[in-house]
Amino acid sequence: MKKVKIKVENLTKRFGDRLILKGISFEVYEKEIFVLMGGSGSGKSTTIKHIIGLLKPTSGKIIVDGVDITKLSKKELIEFRKRMGYLFQEGALFDSLKVWENVGFYYLENTKMPVEEIRKLASEKLALVGLKGIEELYPSELSGGMRKRVSLARAISTNPEIVLYDEPTSGLDPVTSAMIDKLILSLRDNIGVTSIVVTHDLDSAFTIADRIAMIHKGVIYAIGTPEEIKHHPDPVVQQFINRKAEGPITEELFKEMQKES
Numbered sequence: 247m248k249k250v251k252i253k254v255e256n257l258t259k260r261f262g263d264r265l266i267l268k269g270i271s272f273e274v275y276e277k278e279i280f281v282l283m284g285g286s287g288s289g290k291s292t293t294i295k296h297i298i299g300l301l302k303p304t305s306g307k308i309i310v311d312g313v314d315i316t317k318l319s320k321k322e323l324i325e326f327r328k329r330m331g332y333l334f335q336e337g338a339l340f341d342s343l344k345v346w347e348n349v350g351f352y353y354l355e356n357t358k359m360p361v362e363e364i365r366k367l368a369s370e371k372l373a374l375v376g377l378k379g380i381e382e383l384y385p386s387e388l389s390g391g392m393r394k395r396v397s398l399a400r401a402i403s404t405n406p407e408i409v410l411y412d413e414p415t416s417g418l419d420p421v422t423s424a425m426i427d428k429l430i431l432s433l434r435d436n437i438g439v440t441s442i443v444v445t446h447d448l449d450s451a452f453t454i455a456d457r458i459a460m461i462h463k464g465v466i467y468a469i470g471t472p473e474e475i476k477h478h479p480d481p482v483v484q485q486f487i488n489r490k491a492e493g494p495i496t497e498e499l500f501k502e503m504q505k506e507s
């Protein structure tokens with residue numbers, strides 16, 4: 247029997263008068279890589295921000311290991327977050343801190359671990375994402391792709407049981423993207439991490455996912471294995487999947503786009 251690690255139950259979220267999540271439900275099993283896929287503005291980031299408790303639902307439940315985290319006090323939530331890593335879509339590094347201080351931030355803030363040890367731990371996590379020797383640099387001295395990987399190193403710094411990744415491969419070159427995919431897979435296979443990965447990167451989604459959920463305008467249209475999703479009859483799902491096959495931008499298309507903008 248698969249153990250349910252995360253259960254999202256009929257989640258709705260309203261921002262002002264806009265209903266952004268319209269009753270979303272799904273379960274993520276222990277040690278599973280669950281990919282949340284969907285177009286821009288469909289509600290992917292909003293969904294995972296609820297799972298880490300950064301947003302409170304308008305209605306619905308978020309159950310992690312049997313506990314409804316929407317009911318936790320602030321203090322309980324901080325305790326709970328130790329078990330979860332979260333890669334922000336924007337990276338969200340602290341500009342005034344060096345790379346190693348960003349990666350070791352949790353330990354610097356919340357523990358009495360000796361600084362040299364924290365630095366060593368940060369170096370180890372940086373090596374996992376293919377970054378060595380940049381410990382003393384500041385985020386402003388890095389490329390976008392490097393910043394993303396530093397954020398990823400920070401997300402896994404506490405060896406969390408659950409990691410939520412918001413667009414881990416966006417803005418990365420194909421080789422680096424493949425490396426990040428491999429890292430996500432190895433965290434599952436070697437440590438038994440449960441992951442939710444938000445992505446529009448179809449190659450990445452089909453490479454790493456145990457199951458994929460397709461979200462569109464705040465509604466989940468399909469949940470299934472990569473094979474099931476590939477052959478799913480829903481037009482919304484097919485449109486998203488087949489966008490990949492539309493091919494490169496032709497000269498005519500480019501002229502059309504210029505006219506429109």
Ligand SMILES: Nc1ncnc2c1ncn2[C@@H]1O[C@H](COP(=O)(O)OP(=O)(O)OP(=O)(O)O)[C@@H](O)[C@H]1O
Nearest residue numbers: 261262266284285286287288289290291292293335
């Ligand atoms: N704090 C907020 N206040 C008001 N509206 C918000 C807020 N956060 C998100 N939204 C709105 O909710 C909708 C979904 O946003 P969300 O960030 O979840 O999309 P997404 O699927 O992650 O898109 P993308 O792929 O572009 O990152 C958008 O229309 C956005 O404008």
Ligand SMILES: [Mg+2]
Nearest residue numbers: 290291292335
């Ligand atoms: Mg987003």
